[in-house]
Amino acid sequence: MISDLYSLPTEGAEVRQFCGGNLQGEHESCVQFAQIPGAETAYVLTDSKPEGAGKELRFDEAELDSFVLGYAAERGLKL
Numbered sequence: 001m002i003s004d005l006y007s008l009p010t011e012g013a014e015v016r017q018f019c020g021g022n023l024q025g026e027h028e029s030c031v032q033f034a035q036i037p038g039a040e041t042a043y044v045l046t047d048s049k050p051e052g053a054g055k056e057l058r059f060d061e062a063e064l065d066s067f068v069l070g071y072a073a074e075r076g077l078k079l
Helices: 061-075
Strands: 016-019 030-035 042-047 056-060
Touching: 042 061, 056 061
Parallel strands: none
Antiparallel strands: 016 030, 030 042, 042 056
């Protein structure tokens, strides 16, 4: 486990976007997601909305997996 995820640089991270829920523009409602370079089990999430600019959340793989599985279960989502 990485003790300080926020100390890791994110330069060069390959960002993927998951968009939806808003018809006002392509990038208005997107969650941006990237693996932190050099840290195989660390990830950063950001928001594409202007109000979210510069704000980010970082999680290790176990934390992110727990969130995704819990969220999907609560919503009744299945692959």
